[in-house]
């Protein structure tokens with residue numbers, strides 16, 4: 001159920017013309033309407049006093065939290081309490097299991113030791129009057145365990161080299177999330193990465209930084225007879241054999257000489273009965289000519305990318321912000337930034353079952369299956385194949401960004 005929850009987007013915003021939004025934001029900035037009149041009327045002393053009060057109350061909250069987290073006995077107690085509340089909410093919310101089938105139950109953790117400091121903390125927590133934060137049976141609908149796409153493989157935003165500055169001209173910073181289909185559940189999507197692009201950058205700039213296994217395929221090395229003898233892994237992203245973007249019923253082509261993806265898609269749609277044809281048109285500019293400034297976008301609405309044959313991605317605009325109003329911690333250069341990257345889940349080696357596989361061995365009869373996924377040490381231990389002819393070692397692609 002959580003998978004299908006994550007595959008829903010919306011509700012979408014009204015269409016936002018990025019260029020118009022920038023114009024309005026610029027004129028609002030110049031006319032000073034972003035400032036708060038009531039705040040401006042205060043005397044500097046009064047403002048300082050308000051700021052000091054806010055800072056003090058936040059540091060007060062933070063220090064009481066830190067006190068608990070830094071104490072292993074107290075933090076363990078809080079965690080145990082949380083887990084046991086979750087277990088009881090789940091237990092109450094579960095529907096009775098069908099007859100004859102045993103239901104897996106969440107087991108509440110053992111009770112905590114009652115040291116004086118733990119009892120004191122619990123007394124304090126019980127005295128909190130804010131009841132709306134407590135978990136109810138309905139909370140179970142919004143609870144799920146952590147998934148791989150919740151984790152971030154990056155510890156800091158990843159910058160693009162030789163990228164323009166955010167402040168070189170009036171820009172909007174657009175943050176977006178890229179989703180891919182789940183291989184074994186193609187109707188559900190999962191978050192793959194998040195990026196921040198400048199509105200002066202093009203759709204092709206976004207495609208260039210998209211982490212995708214199809215763009216990093218190893219190149220085939222052919223022997224004298226034209227058969228594949230081995231594979232070569234390069235650090236370079238493979239050239240795009242073609243692409244299209246479908247945004248707000250317009251298709252942005254790759255602009256190739258040969259019939260491009262957009263034309264092929266339109267031809268494909270013409271095979272459908274007229275009433276079932278999607279009402280989309282080819283845009284006048286290609287993906288490499290179209291900047292985000294030229295687009296009208298809706299937030300929380302999926303748009304479609306097709307490239308490298310049949311590789312599909314969806315992206316959803318999360319935010320459109322005016323760059324001059326950036327937060328002090330926002331990087332000034334290196335756009336498109338990669339903000340989030342879901343860690344890659346690799347298949348385990350078929351021989352040891354412990355280490356991620358790095359080779360796919362094709363045609364080796366000793367392995368009993370072809371292709372067979374193996375880690376490097378296991379493949380070395382096997383020694384050279386006896387039926388040397390026809391055994392091909394294919395490097396597995398790890399869809400991580402190499403640029």
Ligand SMILES: [Zn+2]
Nearest residue numbers: 212214311312
């Ligand atoms: Zn792709």
Ligand SMILES: [Zn+2]
Nearest residue numbers: 349352375378
């Ligand atoms: Zn192994």
